[in-house]
Amino acid sequence: MSTTVSANPSDARTGLTLALPALMLFTGVVVIPLAMTVLLSFHDWGQYKGIEPVFILKNWIEIVSDPYYAEMFWRTFRVAVLATLITAVFGVPEAYILNRMQGPWKGLFLLIIIGPLLISVVARTLGWALLFGGNNGLVNKLLMTSGLIASPLRFMFTETGMVIALAHAMMPFMVLAVWTALQRLDPQVENAALSLGAGSFTVIRRIVLPQIMPGVLSGAIIVFSLSASAFATPAIIGGRRLKVAATLAYDEFLNTLNWPLGAAVAVLLLIALVLIVVGSNALIERRYQEMFR
Amino acid sequence: MSRNGPAALVFHTLFVVFMVAPIVVVCWVAFTPEGFLSIPTTNFSLRWFKALANYPEFVHAFAVSLWLGALSSCVALLFAVPAALALSRYQFRGRDALSALFLSPLMIPHVVLGIAFLRFFTSAGIGGTFLALVIAHVVVVFPFALRLTLAAATGMDRSVEMAAISLGADGWTMFRRVTLPAILPGIVSGWMLAFIQSFDDLTMTIFLATPGTETLPVRMFLYIQDNIDPLVTSVSASVIAITMTVLILLDRCYGLDRVLTAKGGDAGR
Amino acid sequence: MSLLELDRVGKSFGPNTAVEEFSLAVTKGEFISFLGPSGCGKTTTLQMIAGFLDPSHGTIRLEGKDLVAMPPAKRGLGIVFQSYALFPHMTAAENVAFGLEMRKVPRDERDERVRKALALVGLAGYEGRHPRRMSGGQQQRVALARALVIRPSVLLLDEPLSNLDARLREDMQIELRQIQRNLGTTTILVTHDQIEAMSLSDRIVVMSKGKIEQIGTPQQVYEQPASAFVAQFLGKTNEFAAEVERTAGLARLVAGSWSAPAPAGATGTVTISVRPERISFGSSGLAGRITSRIFQGNHWLFQCDTECGPAIVIRQNDGQPQPDQGETVHLIWQDSDMSLRASVAA
Known part of the structure; x- marks a missing residue:
């Protein structure tokens, strides 16, 4: 019999006391500032008068009615969806290959593939800027000498470039999520399918993929939400004109100085992401309920 | 376990090239002897690394980042260790809500956090100060510090603590002599991961940094906005080198995949 | 007079009753086993004696003093845990010395008592060894030495032998009995193994579903089982x-x-x-x-x-x-x- 955690009131009090400092920190420095930001999005702002602490819907009406913002949000989500698809299409097979590797190679390549996660995103995006470089960037040179394209493609200041760089930045999350799901797989099950006469492609499609699907989907949710709120990559690759939600909010705050409007953009981004993430999590849990029980 | 076929290995090679290409190219360009962006083939030079000495704003930003990372990771752990013990040891109402709150900085986009902090610290009259940066970074790195500490605390055999108590130790002695040594690897890894997160953060910090308190990523980003030259590649190469060192340390002493997938509760050791 | 007295002790977790009306008087020097299948409440009872769980009702007295009001650190009981619960970062000697340190025993006396305790369990010469580098049987002995060195008024053993293989378990049973006889330490053993309970104990408390089925000597519970449960749990019938x-x-x-x-x-x-x-x-x-x-x-x-x-x-x-x-x-x-x-x- 395992030791049972006692549930008496004095224990509960000790628990709460231990968690109290962190709770106070979070209330003071997360909950209150977020509430202030939501409030800020309802304030008025003028070029000369600055922020006026009134309660109006001006910023929200502007965001909803002006097609400029609609296009910007649409771009944010389009880029995020494409980046998510790319990470899934390439990250899932790579995680599978990685999982089949032997001993030290496995560890080495895992380090190489998920290590970039912790390397400065500015440095990584700078790398893409160098690779893309104008017309004679390395990528274009490579594609042209290999005969894949006849004339150079534009990567810098385009959505294509943004999607590629974002997919690169987010790839480790996908590989990690799928890798974790693969670790839970019983390797004997694959062998069982092989012994029953299934080809290796059938094994992957019918046996492996269905089992790791929850991992793929939870990886996709992480990648999507991080891509949709990414700042550094869109700012460096997209430049000043190709705006996404995060870069727009930044501009409103630090260039235009229209804080209430910037706050409204940020709050909308937060709400949209929370709805999408919570919604798809609930869907996944319902769909794969029996697998988690 | 069966081996990967040739097609799989080709795919794997291309994948690895894709993953390392931007990192390699940055480090490579950093060694150019030219005054402009170019990929050196025959001549390699350290001139752009030496040139860093003439740009005090990078050196200063680097110092700010180091201090900020070290300080905020320590402070975050001061809050995270008791919180992890509370979440792993005690049953109380609102426990799940509390852990969701503590992990929320992972869910909230950093842009939103940056904006919220900017608004809050400006109203509180400490906008643009180093103190504001530290508080903000403590919150942002807290989930990482908490998760690894929590994983260690949950994975620990509780009867070891009971043994200490039964031998006459009081709560504090038990923590100091038994619990702390047992969860120390988790705390150290948590500190390192928190440090890296703080050291690399751009999105949230850019809202709070002012010329005196610019961190290295902020300085680099603002520099790139103006122009991209070999100088910023040598800065990036240095940052990459530092991060890689911490990364390999982390991998050696805890296992990188475990550090990055650690969730409180299921990451027993 | 009995050393340890449990009077109608009970424990419930919410609507679930883990232990009901448990009464027992243990005399000094006695070896008692709590025997029953998992979930019968034997570990819960042990934890209430140890102080890691508070009884929902009833009283526990040690040498006439109310034990429930006393924090576990002050009870002075020696406990050997199922997982041994050795401090992994301390050597065998440091593990054994821990309880003496807490009691502020002077260094010289402490070293002497640690040496003797390790020798008692047959581990002389293993003082500097870390638990990680010891076999299961050796870890078990360190745990026993650590519990005994503080001269506990009662020694509590929570399934201490269940992680050992069959041969080693038999050897340890004999050794445990000899050590207990020599020291005269009052001992309570929690086990689900009827052979272990019978070969070690003076008296056995057979438990099922939170209730005491029978208390008696090994011969009594084997030959005059008080219930069908007792008869079937202690061997074939x-x-x-x-x-x-x-x-x-x-x-x-x-x-x-x-x-x-x-x-x-x-x-x-x-x-x-x-x-x-x-x-x-x-x-x-x-x-x-x-x-x-x-x-x-x-x-x-x-x-x-x-x-x-x-x-x-x-x-x-x-x-x-x-x-x-x-x-x-x-x-x-x-x-x-x-x-x-x-x-x-x-």
Whole structure:
């Protein structure tokens, strides 16, 4: 019999006391500032008068009615969806290959593939800027000498470039999520399918993929939400004109100085992401309920 | 376990090239002897690394980042260790809500956090100060510090603590002599991961940094906005080198995949 | 006077009752086992004595003092945990010394007592070894030394041998008994292994579903089980339904073609319980047929189909010829080898 955690009131009090400092920190420095930001999005702002602490819907009406913002949000989500698809299409097979590797190679390549996660995103995006470089960037040179394209493609200041760089930045999350799901797989099950006469492609499609699907989907949710709120990559690759939600909010705050409007953009981004993430999590849990029980 | 076929290995090679290409190219360009962006083939030079000495704003930003990372990771752990013990040891109402709150900085986009902090610290009259940066970074790195500490605390055999108590130790002695040594690897890894997160953060910090308190990523980003030259590649190469060192340390002493997938509760050791 | 007294101790977790009305008096120097299947409440009871759980009701007294009000650190009990719970970052000697440090025992005396405690459990020379680099049996001994070195008023053992392999477990049982006898330490052992409980204890507390089924010496609980549960939990047993029949003022106990004088006071339908090794084959008695016969080295194991249902019989391999499979036999036993219970619909 395992030791049972006692549930008496004095224990509960000790628990709460231990968690109290962190709770106070979070209330003071997360909950209150977020509430202030939501409030800020309802304030008025003028070029000369600055922020006026009134309660109006001006910023929200502007965001909803002006097609400029609609296009910007649409771009944010389009880029995020494409980046998510790319990470899934390439990250899932790579995680599978990685999982089949032997001993030290496995560890080495895992380090190489998920290590970039912790390397400065500015440095990584700078790398893409160098690779893309104008017309004679390395990528274009490579594609042209290999005969894949006849004339150079534009990567810098385009959505294509943004999607590629974002997919690169987010790839480790996908590989990690799928890798974790693969670790839970019983390797004997694959062998069982092989012994029953299934080809290796059938094994992957019918046996492996269905089992790791929850991992793929939870990886996709992480990648999507991080891509949709990414700042550094869109700012460096997209430049000043190709705006996404995060870069727009930044501009409103630090260039235009229209804080209430910037706050409204940020709050909308937060709400949209929370709805999408919570919604798809609930869907996944319902769909794969029996697998988690 | 069966081996990967040739097609799989080709795919794997291309994948690895894709993953390392931007990192390699940055480090490579950093060694150019030219005054402009170019990929050196025959001549390699350290001139752009030496040139860093003439740009005090990078050196200063680097110092700010180091201090900020070290300080905020320590402070975050001061809050995270008791919180992890509370979440792993005690049953109380609102426990799940509390852990969701503590992990929320992972869910909230950093842009939103940056904006919220900017608004809050400006109203509180400490906008643009180093103190504001530290508080903000403590919150942002807290989930990482908490998760690894929590994983260690949950994975620990509780009867070891009971043994200490039964031998006459009081709560504090038990923590100091038994619990702390047992969860120390988790705390150290948590500190390192928190440090890296703080050291690399751009999105949230850019809202709070002012010329005196610019961190290295902020300085680099603002520099790139103006122009991209070999100088910023040598800065990036240095940052990459530092991060890689911490990364390999982390991998050696805890296992990188475990550090990055650690969730409180299921990451027993 | 008893050293440790539990009076109607109970523990419930929300609507679930883990332990009910547990009363027991332990005398000084006694070795008591709490025996039962997992979930029977034996560990919960031990934890209440240790102080890691507060009883929902009832009192626990040690040397007359109320133990419930005392924090676990002050109770002065030695505990050996199932997982041994050694401090992984401390050497064997440091582990053993921990309790003495807490008691502020001076350094010289501490070193001496640690050395003696390790020698007592046969680990002289292992002082500087870390638990990680010791075998399961050695870790077990360190845990025992650590619990004993503080000279506990009561030693609590929570399934201490369950992680050892069979051979080692037997050796440890003998050693544990010897150490306990030599030191005279009052000991409570929690176990689910009836052989372990019987070979170590002065008295056994058999528990099931949070309740005490029987308290008695190993012989008592084995030979006069108070309930069907006790009879079945402590080894194999045969149970037959019998009727008490009165003819001409003489009461006889009848089961099929077997009968015996009924003990005074028995009436109606009763359950007879007989251990398989106490049954022998005779010319008259409970009639049956051997359905299988298995040779097990020092004894034979027979399964029989009798008038009163299936039965098992164990016969010593004493070189005598034994009945074959399919043979018709009659089962007999001494009156003193059976125990009677009034049959309850159960």
